[in-house]
Amino acid sequence: MKxxxxxxxxxxxxxQLALGTARMGRLENGKSDPAESQKILHHFAHAGGNFIDTSSAYQGGFSEQMVGDFLNASSRNDFVIASKYCRTPLKQPGAATHGNHRKAMMAEVEGSLKRLKTDYIDVYFVHFDDSITxxxxxxxxxDDLVRAGKVLYIGLSNMPMWRLASANMLAQWRGLSPVSVMQMQYNLLERAIEREYMPFAEATGMAVMAWSPLFGGVLAKKDTEHPEHAASLQALGHIADQLxxxxxxxxxxxxxxxxxxxxxxxxxxxxxxxGIKALDVVLSAADIAALDQAFAFAIGYPYDLLSATQTKAGYDVLRSDYPVL
Incomplete structure (x- = not known):
């Protein structure tokens, strides 16, 4: 592991790879029982993985318990643990117990700390934007959680770009703890974050965690199983066969x-x-370009208009990452 x-x-x-634990617990949609979950966690650690992602909502909180049991038998400081709040582990939460607000935040962080059997969470995410708080x-x-030592870094997930950007700017203006990480759905079949999120992350220094990296397993299957993506999956399979x-x-x-x-x-x-074997894959620039083309998506307005206008005006050669003319 690098x-x-x-x-x-x-x-x-x-x-480089984070271990997601949403399936740990065999509750509701879970498909990994406690024994298998512990095997997965230990194998990931043995391979050098130190980045583990969970949430209070995963499997009714049982996912965090599985991670906590693992940490209890390991060296806690060797691992970077990310968790999330706002969806709540309760099946029938009260009206004031979930959302992005301070009340839900304070209640959920305490519950997560207990289940994780730790006194701090490395990266604490707002799981989903409630559009209200x-x-x-x-x-x-x-920021209060960071100052209290219960959280080390702040992350935002599944949040509209304008809300994420506003949160980042407000933190800068008021001297609050910055947003260090964003976690969004990103894969070959879902590339929407390339419009704004990826450029924003590059400009601000935020790390980007990509959930559903295989689009729910579709990118691991044959093109005949998903005819709506057949052409793209064939191109993926061709590069896979070549390598x-x-x-x-x-x-x-x-x-x-x-x-x-x-x-x-x-x-x-x-x-x-x-999944870990992916670390041994070396894609050439041509491979990446071929995949980009095979899974191309419409970038949409105003980016298509701006791209054409900037190219016509010659602005594209003035970018900082272009050679000096």
């Missing part, structure tokens, strides 16, 4: 090449082992 800094706003080194309330509450790798390994390697941290969500030990 390591990278968690964005330019932190000095902490994490494994004032950004100032949310960011001040998260003698699996389609899943190629799809994960593409995400790594995009400077993101794919969040693996293995149900079994074999699935985890397959």
């Amino acid at each position: 390591y990278r800094l968690l964005g330019r706003n932190t000095g902490v080194a994490v494994s 004032p950004i100032a309330e949310m960011m001040r509450g998260l 003698q790798k699996s389609p899943a390994e190629i799809a994960l390697a593409w995400l790594l090449a995009k400077n993101t941290f794919p969040v693996l969500g293995p149900r079994t030990l074999d699935q985890l082992s397959s």
Whole structure:
């Protein structure tokens, strides 16, 4: 396993792959029982993985318990643990117990700390934007958790770009703890974050964690199983055959090449082992370009208009990453 800094706003080194634990618990949609979950966690650690992602909502809180049991038998400080709040582990939560607001935040962080059997969470995410809570309330509450030592870094997930950007700017203006990480759905079949989120992350130094890196397993399957994506999956399979790798390994390697941290969500030990193999894949610039083209998406307005206008005016050759004329 290789390591990278968690964005330019932190000095902490994490494994290139994060271990997602949403399937740990065999509750509701869970498909990994406690024994298999512990095998997955220990195998990930043995391979050098130190970045584990969970949430209070996963499997009614049982996922955090599985991670807590693992940490209790391991060296806590060796691992970077990310968790999330706002969805609540309760099946029938009261009206005031969930959301982005301070009340839910304070209640959920205490519950997560108990289940994780730790006194601090490395990266604490707002799991989903509720579109209601004032950004100032949310960011001040998260800053209070950092100052109290219960949280080290702040992350935002599944949040509209304007809300995320506003939160980041407000933190700068008021001297609050910055947003260090964003976690969004990103894979070959879902590339919408390339419009605004990825450029914003590059400009601000935020790390990007990519959940559902295989689009729910579609990118690991044959094109005949998903005819609506047949042409794209055939191109993926062609590159996989050329490199003698699996389609899943190629799809994960593409995400790594995009400077993101794919969040693996293995149900079994074999699935985890397959995901880790992606670290051995070396994609050429031509491979990446071919995948970009095969899974191309419409960038839409105003970006298509601006691209054409900027190219016509010659602005594209004046960018800082272009050679001096």
